Amino acid sequence: MTQSMPGSTTPPGWYPDPSDPRFVRWWDGRAWTAQQAPAQFQGPGQFQAPVQPPRPELSPETPVYNPFIWAITLLPLLSILFLLTWQPEFRMITTRQGVTTMDPFSMYTPSYFLLMGSSFLSYGLSVLFAFLDRQRLLKSGVVRPFHWAWAFLSAIVYVIGRSVIVNKVAPKRGLWPVWASIAVFVISMVITGIWMSNFMQSMYSQLAYSVST
Numbered sequence: 637m638t639q640s641m642p643g644s645t646t647p648p649g650w651y652p653d654p655s656d657p658r659f660v661r662w663w664d665g666r667a668w669t670a671q672q673a674p675a676q677f678q679g680p681g682q683f684q685a686p687v688q689p690p691r692p693e694l695s696p697e698t699p700v701y702n703p704f705i706w707a708i709t710l711l712p713l714l715s716i717l718f719l720l721t722w723q724p725e726f727r728m729i730t731t732r733q734g735v736t737t738m739d740p741f742s743m744y745t746p747s748y749f750l751l752m753g754s755s756f757l758s759y760g761l762s763v764l765f766a767f768l769d770r771q772r773l774l775k776s777g778v779v780r781p782f783h784w785a786w787a788f789l790s791a792i793v794y795v796i797g798r799s800v801i802v803n804k805v806a807p808k809r810g811l812w813p814v815w816a817s818i819a820v821f822v823i824s825m826v827i828t829g830i831w832m833s834n835f836m837q838s839m840y841s842q843l844a845y846s847v848s849t
Contacts, residue, residue: 646663646665647665648662648663648664648777649662650673651663652675653672653675657675658674659672659673659674660673660675660689662689662692664692664777669692671690671693673689688780691778691779691780691801691805692777692805693805693806693807694776694777694805694806696806698776698777698806699776700773700776700802700806700809702769704765704768704769704772705765705769705795705798706816707765708762708769708787708791708794708795709816709817709820710820711758711761711762711791712758713823713824714754714758715751715754715755715758716823716824716827716828717754718747718751718754719751719827719828719831720831721747721750722748722750723745723747724743724744724748726738726743762787762794763784763788765787766784766786766794766798767784767787769784769798770782770783770784770798773798773802778801780801781798782794782800782801792817795813795814796817798810798813799811799813799814
């Protein structure tokens with residue numbers, strides 16, 4: 637049943653099925669679709685918790701990916717790039733008490749502040765891109781997409797929740813951002829591990845040189 641109502645401005649949603657009042661049918665804003673669900677029933681004096689109707693499936697031609705979701709998955713690499721530029725120089729100082737110790741301010745180089753700034757920037761951009769991604773999904777016809785505010789908790793939480801819902805309305809699609817996030821995490825851990833190894837070696841060698849001189 638796909639008959640339309642000319643001139644109708646009824647927004648997309650679930651409405652009583654004109655052919656069977658026991659069901660509700662999805663109206664896409666232009667015509668009735670094949671998506672159907674049982675109508676809620678409430679007898680006299682009975683209370684029934686509201687039941688959310690199932691989300692209608694998207695057509696195979698409807699895109700489920702956009703630049704915003706890919707930006708969210710790749711943003712962690714920004715901090716990794718700035719991490720590689722941070723090469724602190726460790727110096728030894730002698731306190732007033734005559735104790736030789738490492739200068740705690742020697743590690744605060746411009747690259748360090750760029751690294752810290754990139755972390756805050758990535759967090760803010762993740763929230764912004766999550767909002768824009770959800771708006772794009774709504775325009776594509778996804779009903780009740782994962783809320784963008786979950787990105788305040790963690791970008792990966794939004795990516796997983798978003799992918800699960802998109803996969804429900806677009807079977808066999810929508811999970812690539814999860815796999816991309818896993819790949820980014822593995823790459824980040826490998827690069828960070830290598831950097832930490834070089835960092836420790838550099839620190840020990842510089843401290844040993846400072847003590848000997």
